[in-house]
Amino acid sequence: MASNLGFEIRLLPLARVKYTAEPEGAATVDIPEFGLQAEIIGPAEQMPQVSRLIRELAVEMGQQENESLSLTREIVDRYEQLAILFEMSERLGRAEDPGARAGAVLETALESVGASGGCLLLSGPGRLLYFLKTETEEERSQLLALAEKAGHLGRASVEERSHIAMPLTVSNRGTIGGLALGPKERGSYRSGDLKLLATLAAYAALFFDSDRLYQDLEALFFGTVRSMVEAIDAKDPRTRGHSERVRKHSLMIAQELGIEGRAAKRLELAALLHDVGKIGLPDSILNNRGDLSPQQWELVRQHPQMGLAIMSPVANIDDILPAIGEHHERYDGQGYPSGKAGEDINLFARIISVADAFDAMTMERTYRPTFTKEQALREVRENSGSQFDPGMAGIFCQKLTAKS
Amino acid sequence: MASNLGFEIRLLPLARVKYTAEPEGAATVDIPEFGLQAEIIGPAEQMPQVSRLIRELAVEMGQQENESLSLTREIVDRYEQLAILFEMSERLGRAEDPGARAGAVLETALESVGASGGCLLLSGPGRLLYFLKTETEEERSQLLALAEKAGHLGRASVEERSHIAMPLTVSNRGTIGGLALGPKERGSYRSGDLKLLATLAAYAALFFDSDRLYQDLEALFFGTVRSMVEAIDAKDPRTRGHSERVRKHSLMIAQELGIEGRAAKRLELAALLHDVGKIGLPDSILNNRGDLSPQQWELVRQHPQMGLAIMSPVANIDDILPAIGEHHERYDGQGYPSGKAGEDINLFARIISVADAFDAMTMERTYRPTFTKEQALREVRENSGSQFDPGMAGIFCQKLTAKS
Missing domain, CATH: 3.30.450.40 (GAF domain)
Known part of the structure; x- marks a missing residue:
């Protein structure tokens, strides 16, 4: 007998009720009133629905309920309940x-x-x-x-x-x-x-409660990092808000690339932390209003490695580290510290590189003119393929142009 | 009939199987073979055990199984399964x-x-x-x-x-x-x-997996904060490792007070962040090897408020903030910034205060002599009740003396 759920149902001689929670499931439901048994084969996830269907069939086939039938139906119900709860656990496991x-x-x-x-x-x-x-x-x-x-x-x-x-x-x-x-x-x-x-x-309540604990911790974590980074940025009034803007613009690029959920959270963290190595820079460099000496430039250029040194002892941060270490690499291989090129450079680093450079260009600097947003976008476009990954630069310019 | 589980069991005329998942639960189990029904009243958490007991009683009372009896037993089983799964959710909810x-x-x-x-x-x-x-x-x-x-x-x-x-x-x-x-x-x-x-x-697998995600995030969070704080501490070689030592000693006091689990984690975070306001201090103060000017002292004394200013925008941090703002208050009310006294001072702040002062005393300072561990412990003892909460100071000295 074919059902409207795409299952195969065969009527067999009476036997016991069976249920197998395999991906390709099989259930056998007794309808002892008629000396019949229905064997069902099909996707396990729809088994609860099908068991219900079978029961309903049994009810329709004969309304003469006797105690034995009603007891059997109750057993099917109970089996169904376990199957339903099992199915919910599978669904919850897949939900992100x-x-x-x-x-x-x-x-x-x-x-x-x-x-x-x-x-x-x-x-x-x-x-x-x-x-x-x-x-x-x-x-x-x-x-x-x-x-x-x-x-x-x-x-x-x-x-x-x-x-x-x-x-x-x-x-x-x-x-x-x-x-x-x-x-x-x-x-x-x-x-x-x-x-x-x-x-x-x-x-369900236990899961939502545990979700909430996770989200609370995540909000506390991101808030703490954001506040600390902001306090570091603010030591130089010209970089105030820099890391937060880089986070926002990096996320904007990522969304266009289809990076979402947990991966997007990791990128946000990487962007917030990209300049963490600057903690180590002395005030004399951060607040320098004139030209930096070659020695001072050398120190500034070490901030990606210093960031790595600060963060590499941290647990579960392996996917963030390359973004910190490689955000000053260039697509053409002329960047620092390692001279990596093209897609050898970490994806997060290539995203952050564009957002970082754009923000640096529009910040007030004494050693070079401050760019307007339009000038900075032109600069990003002109350096697409040399300094920047053309994919990231393209998305960035398109999104930011669309905004204004 | 009394059972060995502290339940009351009465045999009644036959009726349907009932189960109520109330804290004080009641279950009714049919034994239709004998025209009997057992009503059970007792703690809901032991209901699955008791249902099993009843079933086993029925088996012992008569071995003549007939189909009706075995079907009924199967129903009791199924009810029991739901009750068991419900009970597990309660237990998981209580487990920390x-x-x-x-x-x-x-x-x-x-x-x-x-x-x-x-x-x-x-x-x-x-x-x-x-x-x-x-x-x-x-x-x-x-x-x-x-x-x-x-x-x-x-x-x-x-x-x-x-x-x-x-x-x-x-x-x-x-x-x-x-x-x-x-x-x-x-x-x-x-x-x-x-x-x-x-x-x-x-x-169970879903819960352990979600626990693991939480723990991974927590380890990443604490590691990140610890690394950032350590990088800030290390700007002055004399304070290298300070916040981490304060965390460890604060936790030592807390354990003695019975603070554990999530509360202990909060204290650890508060201890790591207690000096976060120092991000804002200029290198000229941090690296000062001579006496600080009154203006410089004034800036140093503002670090609790600066810490509050940095951290107060953060979500879910309300229980940590007082520890940052009040760790330089004194038990006798002569501290800063607010002059709070006694148990008006936040508990975490009173704990951190002892650990912080001890570590400062044993650090190399140019404006006062460096104390040995023994001298610093004597100092803590002598200032118990004036600078320090006597409870916290007592535990600290006792634990640290016991260690050596």
Whole structure:
């Protein structure tokens, strides 16, 4: 018998219920009332849906419920619940950010009970609101109100058996949000649904809580580095805000290159830290208003290596180090300290190089004229392919020209 | 009927199976074979164990299994599985570090199948090995070998029906460890046990993976701050390593006060950052080998406020700021900048103050004699209650005296 889900279903002599959580899954569901068994083969991720389908088929095939049938159905339900929870763990593992994780949880919740639409709310700082399969504004505000209520009261509720709401609670840390689902496509909510959703919500809450801890730490980390770097930049009034502008412009280039999520965060960090080696430079160089002596220039040119020396003992920073060490290399190999050329130069370093040079050109300097934004953009264009990676220079000029 | 688990069990006329996941839980288990129902009231966390006990009672009471009884038992199993997974989420929520989380997972795994002992292994950097209820070295090495094998092969295995091993796998990121359980107290492993343990292992893997991401970020954060602070300290050869020593000594005091886990991490960060305001001091002050002028002293004395000014824009740093701003306050109210006294001074600041002053005394200074460790400890003792919180000064002197 073919189903509308692309599964193969065969009816066999009665045997036990089986379920295998392999990527290519196989489930066997008893319908003992008819001495039948359905064997299902297909993608494991859709197994919960299919098990439900089979059960519904059984219900349609004969309404004469007897105790044995209802017991069997309950067993299928229970197996389905484990399969649903397993499936949610897979989805959560694939999701890379809180929005994707909210989607994974809500999708699983909807499928698990066959609800028509849902809403997931994370309250507090970093508030997140996610709707799935909702069509009207009215539906959305009703679900949001229910999710808020569950989050506020910290307990589950069923509204007229048609809507269901669950708090997202973490033991010791309280309620961090709520989950609300619209009416089921068939039947009304039963206590079994509540139990499954409570377990599902408990895991979701743990994940969102752990996401939040991570994000809080990340914000603290980036803020601390940004503030320290800014204080170093500000020792020379002419470089005030330099590293932060380089971060912003580097990110702008990266977004155009499709660098996002965690990789983009790494680039931001690299950009903030690119001049960290300047901590070691004496005030006499930083505040020099006239020409630097050759010895002083030599010291200035050592800041990429000094940055490497400062940062290389740090754990988990290996992907950032080349950006610090190579941001004064040139695409034509005439840069310093190593004379690397072309794509041998670290990608982050090639991005930062453009943003860094542009910012340096537009800063007030005593040893060369200050450029207007237009002059500096012309300079970047003219040095594309020699000083700069033409790809990075092109994106930068295009984006910055578009802005003005 | 009283059980050996401190639960009250009453036999009632037959009804449906019920389970309530309240802190004070209640479960009702059918034993239809005898027209009986057991109602259980007791702590929710032990409910899975008790449900198992009841089931086992039923088995003992009559060995005449019929289909209805076995189906009912299967339903109880399935309910138990949800209850077990719910219970694990509660335990994970209460656990504060990876060791505690490993314990929570292993404890749940053992209880869920009634296994005699187990082992949880997280491989790679930050390797973690956790045993529960194992008695002999032989037992431990057998379990460890199984957990390693499951982690290596990335799939579950049952060894001679007596041992079971599960990989800890996160979709898209691969296998990060393994879980191995010894023989069941009753019977051998069944496919239902495998399914439950697979789901349990999937969630455990997600949590350990997210823990690892957090720890990696934390190590990167602390390493970066430490390196930057060290580079600032090193501008004056006499203060090289100062902030790192203050961190270490502050942590030593904190441990004695029972400050641990996340709170201890916050203190470490505060100690590393206590002198961050010195970024703004000119080299002429940092490298001064003679007496500072009154104007220069005034600048030096502003470093707590400068630290506050640098750090206050940072997110999630509110608990650290007072430590930066108040580490030069004195217990007797004669410190700067605000003249706060006693326990009005932030706890972290009172801890850091002792560690900071001790380190300053033992550093080479031109404007006062360098103290030996013993002289500096005497100085701390003599200024206990005036400059220093006597509690902090006492712990510091005691610990440092004990060390030598």
